[in-house]
Amino acid sequence: MVESRTRIVSTRLDHEGSKILERILLKKNFELHLGCEMIKILDNQDLVEKGELKYKKKSTESPGVAIQSINLNNDEIKHIFADFIIFASGVISETTLAKSCKLETNRGIVVNDLMQTSDPNIYACGDCVEFRAYVDHSWNNAVTTGKCAGLASIGAKDGIYVRNVLPYSIIAFGLKIFCTGQISDERLESIIVKTKLSKEYVRLFFDVENSGESILVGAIYLGKDTKIIIDLEKFIIARCTYSQTLKRIVKFYHNQRLINLNASTQSIKTVSSKQFLLTDNEEESILIPNVRALLSIQSGYIKFRSYLMESYSEENVEFWKEAENFKAMKNGHKNQEFVAKNIYYQFVQYTSPKEINIKHYTRVAISDKIRDNKIDQNMFAKAQTEIESLLERDSFLKFLKSPFAKELIQKKALLNKEVTDIEFSSYEN
Structure with missing residues (x-):
C-alpha cells in the first residue's frame, strides 16, 4: 500500500486510530509505504538494462510501480513489484x-x-x-x-451552515471502523474511552457552545461492537452534553457487562483535565468531568467552596455561582441592573473586595457594559469561562484528592486507586 500521507485513512481517523489499523495490516503481511508518492508505473523496459533485469523479482510478478518519498531530503526511488495496481486517488478541490x-x-x-x-x-x-x-x-x-x-x-438570516458529516464505516479483517460528525476541527475538545475487558478504541469530540456547555459532535470507534456505533450516532443527534455522554457510555458498558457497577469498592480516576467519579451504585454515581459539572450540584458547590476557604481563595467559585444565577435572569428583569452592578463591584472591578483573576480585556469589556448601562444576561459569561479554566488547572485537581471530595460519596471511597474497569482520559497526540 502506497500512501502519500504519513498515516492511513487520515481524513477519517485520528493518529491513534490510524496506528491501530496499520498494526492490523502489518500483521496480515501488508507492506506499507507511508509518506510516499507513485512517480511511475513500470513496464518491462524499465526493468531491463543491457539485456539483463535491473531488479530482482519473482517470475509471476508484473513490473509494478516506482515510488519516491515525499520528504524532499530523501530522493531515493524504490521499485515495488505487483500483480495488479488499484488506484484510490480521491478528489482535489479546484482552487x-x-x-x-x-x-x-x-x-x-x-x-x-x-x-x-x-x-x-x-x-x-x-x-x-x-x-x-x-x-x-x-x-x-x-x-x-x-x-x-x-x-x-441575498441577506437571509437563516442561511448559516452547520456541517453534518455523514457516518463513515468499513470492516477490515473483522475490525469495525466507524466515524461520524465533526472530528477534524482543531477547536474541539476530546476524550478517549477505554475498558479493561473490551479491546476497542473510542474517541469522543465535544464542541463548547457560547453557553459554555460542551456538546458531543463527533466520534471515532474501532472495535467489533455494532450496537455502540448505533448508540454513538444517537448521542450526537440528541446533542448530549459532556456529563450526559459519560453517563450513557457508562450505562452502555454496564449493560454489556464490560464494567461492574455493583462492586463492593468504589474508585476515582484522575486523568489530565477530565475527571470521572464513580460509586458502586449506578443511581448514586457522580460524574465530575469538569468544574461546571461539580458546581452545578449544590453539594458539590458547598464542598468545593469549603475546600477553597481553607486557602482563602473562595472568591473565584463564589463569582462563578453569582454569574450562573445572573445568567438565568431574563433580560429586562427589574432587578437585573442591580444584580449586575453588585457582581461587578464585588468581584470584577479592580481593587474590589473579592477581585477575581480574569484577563484584562475581559474586565474592561464588563466595565464598559456597566458604564454604558448595556446590561445583558451573558455579560459575565466570558469571565465565568476563564474562571472555570483557572480552577480546572489547579484547585479542581487538588480538590478531587481532598477529604472534601470523599464526603461527596456516601460510602467510603478508595481514592488514589485507578479505575480498573473503565477509563476516560484527555486525548494526547
Missing part, C-alpha cells in the same frame, strides 16, 4: 480561480459559516470549499452549501 482572485485557500477555498470567502463579497460552495479545516466532497454537502451561499448572498 485556481480563487487563487487568481487572491482569496484564502488551503486544501480548498476557505469559507465561514455563511460561505463567505476571505473577500466578504465573494461566496463559494460545493466540493471546492474548506470549512473549519475540513473539505467535504459529498453530494449532500454540495447541495447544503449551495443553498447556504444562495441564502446568505
